[in-house]
Amino acid sequence: MSLYELIQKNRDLFFIDAQTGHAVGIRSFHQSLSIDDRQGLVFIYSDNGIGSVEVLLNFLNSRFTVVMLSAQLHPSFKQNLEELYSPYYIFDAARPAVYGYNTVTVSATIKLLKCKNPPDHQIHSNIKMLLSTSGTTGSPKFVKLSDNNLVQNAWSILDYMPIKNDDVVPLNVPVVFVYGLSIFTTNCMAAGTIVCTSKDLLQPAFWTDFSKYNCSTIGGVPYVYEALHRIGFFKKDHPSLRYMTQTGGILNQALRQEIVRYCNTYHKQFIAQYGQTEAAGRMAFLPQEHLLTKAASIGRPVKNGRFEIDPETSELIYYGPNVFGGYANSPADLNTWQESNKLYTGDVARQDDEGYYYITGRIKRIIKLFGTRLNLDEVELILKNGLGGQTVVCTGINDKLLQVSHVNEQLEESTIKQALKDKLNIHPTAVQVKYIPSMPLTPNGKVDYTSISTA
16 A cells, blocks of 8 residues: 555544644545646655645655655755756745746646656656755755655554554654654554644744644754753643654753653653664654663664664664665666665664664764774763753864864853863863854754854
8 A cells, every 4th residue: 555545544634734724634635736647756845834745645646756855945956956857847835937847726726837848757666755865955866765665664653653543743844854754654644633834843933833733742853852951841841742752863861861851740752763864764763761771772673674783884784674775866867776675874883782772973973083083973972961961063173173062152161171081081182162152953953064064
C-alpha cells in the first residue's frame, strides 16, 4: 500500500489552516487538483501552510516525483534549480509568474506554474521524492527516496511513537526537512488533526495557536529546547501537551535533567531520536526512561533496522528498508536507482554493553590541535555539561585554534577557557571565545556551523 493510500485510510483526519481556523477533512483533498497524468517533476516550495499540504497530498497520489523545497529559499537559488531541473509543475505561493511557465488554476484556491516546453525527463519509477540535505544554499544535490522508503520508515516510527487518533499535531517543523516530513506522514496516518502553520516554537503566536487548538505534541532540535529552557517553558504545565520529540543532536546533561523533571512533574513523554535524510527519517530512538540512565545515547535501532560499527573508522553503519536510492546532482541522475539497505552515516559511534549506541561526532567535525585530534561535537557536549547547559558552539580555525561561540553576554571568556582546561586539558592560548547576540540557524532549526565558521 502506498503512503498516500495509508494516509487516506485515516478517514477521520482533519487539517486546520492556522491562519483562518478553517478545517478540511482528508477526503476533501482526494484528487482535489486538476493535474496532468504523466511522469515529471513537481517543485513544491512549502511553507507548511494548508495549500502546501493539499498540493503535496495530490502529487503523492500521482506519477510525479515530488521535490520538496523551502518557500524561504533565496530567489536566485530557486531560479538556478529550476533552470537545471526544468520541473513540469511549480508550486510557489510567493511567485505569481516564472519565466518559461504558464499559470494554471488547478482548484478554487490553488494555482500552479506549468512549464511551457517541458523536457522529457527519464525518471526511475522508484523515485517518489527528492529531498535536499542543504536547505539554505540551494544545492542541486538531492536524496532520492522511494514510496516504500517513506512507508517503511513511517511504520517503524509508529511502532514506538505514542500517537493517538485524537491527537492535534502542529506542523512546527518544516515538512521540507526529513524530520518535519516524518512528523507529517506518521501523524497523517494515525493522528486526528494536523494544524498547518508556518510559525515556530519560539514565536508567541505559535503558543497562542497551541492553546487555541489544544495541541498534543511539539518537535524540535536541541537548540530549540535550549531556547525554550531559557525562556522558562519548563517552569509551568501546558495541559494539552502530551509528548515531545527531538532529533538533530544530543541534549546536554542539564537540559536532559530539566526535561525529565518536567515530564515527571506534569506527566509528559519525551522521545529522543536519531535519523538522516538518506534513511527517510528515523534510524534510532531513546525512550524517556533512559534519558538519564543512558545519557547522550541515541538509543537502539528502529523496528526493521540495525547498526554496526566499522572496526577501523568507528563509523556507524545502518541497515534497513528505508535506505535511499542514491543522490541526484542533475537530471541525468534521475534515471537510476541504487538499490541498497546499507547506509554509511558519516557519524563516529560506540556501543555499550547493553546494546545502546552513542554518537561521539562527525567524521568531518574533527580538528587537530597541536597534533592532537579533537572531536568538535564531543568537545561541545562536554563544555555544555561543564557550564551547566549553556548554549555554546565549537568550531576549528585552520587546525590552530578552537573557537567557542556563545550567546550569553554575561558568560566570561575566562570561565569557558578554564572549563576546557579542567575537562580536556586544552591550553587557554589555543582557545578563541566569541560572543554572538543570536545563534545562526538553518531553516530546520539546527546550528549553522558554516555561518559561524566564516563569520
